[in-house]
Amino acid sequence: MNHPMQCRCGMLKGYVSHPEKGCRGVCYCKDCQAFAHFLGTTDDILDEMGGTDIVAILPKYVTFTQGFEALACMSLTENGLLRWYASCCNTPIGNTSRDFKIAHVGLVHTCLENPSRTLENSFGPVRMRVNTKNAKGKPKSMPINTFVSILRFLVSLIRARLDGSYKHTPFFVSDRGTPVVPPKVLTSIERERVMNAV
Numbered sequence: 001m002n003h004p005m006q007c008r009c010g011m012l013k014g015y016v017s018h019p020e021k022g023c024r025g026v027c028y029c030k031d032c033q034a035f036a037h038f039l040g041t042t043d044d045i046l047d048e049m050g051g052t053d054i055v056a057i058l059p060k061y062v063t064f065t066q067g068f069e070a071l072a073c074m075s076l077t078e079n080g081l082l083r084w085y086a087s088c089c090n091t092p093i094g095n096t097s098r099d100f101k102i103a104h105v106g107l108v109h110t111c112l113e114n115p116s117r118t119l120e121n122s123f124g125p126v127r128m129r130v131n132t133k134n135a136k137g138k139p140k141s142m143p144i145n146t147f148v149s150i151l152r153f154l155v156s157l158i159r160a161r162l163d164g165s166y167k168h169t170p171f172f173v174s175d176r177g178t179p180v181v182p183p184k185v186l187t188s189i190e191r192e193r194v195m196n197a198v
Ligand SMILES: [Zn+2]
Pocket: 007, 008, 009, 010, 011, 012, 070, 086, 087, 088, 089, 090, 091
């Protein structure tokens, strides 16, 4: 059963097919926190320890159905992850590598909230916690689950690389691998501002 996706204002919509292939994790890294500050609405993105609830999944399972023109892309640095969001209402959508051959998107929970289907229903419980050293507090560590989940996800990445299915992605032009929207890279002053807010 598809899991619906949408930005807060409802302009950008889509769905995740095969949500059971996703793996939920919480990332506490400073960059994810800085991204939330960049968007200006940290309260509903970050948990009380500064963690972002993310669903790691292959991009081929993500489809946008409307409002695609609202999709925007930023990066904290020249070589940093591409961070996708809906420009209409600054809802974070997800993070991808710059190299589309690494078939990974970490969908941010904010675009997956739905009154009829919880994240738990569709994607299961949180199975990994990463970059816990940057957490504001001591999140419950789950090293074995995290290790197994990352390993399992790596296997699916390698498979997507080998069978060419990494080319099925809404975030990149499939034959060239260029992002569908040119990323806005923060200037050093802009970056300092968001990093200082963390
Ligand atoms: Zn919106």
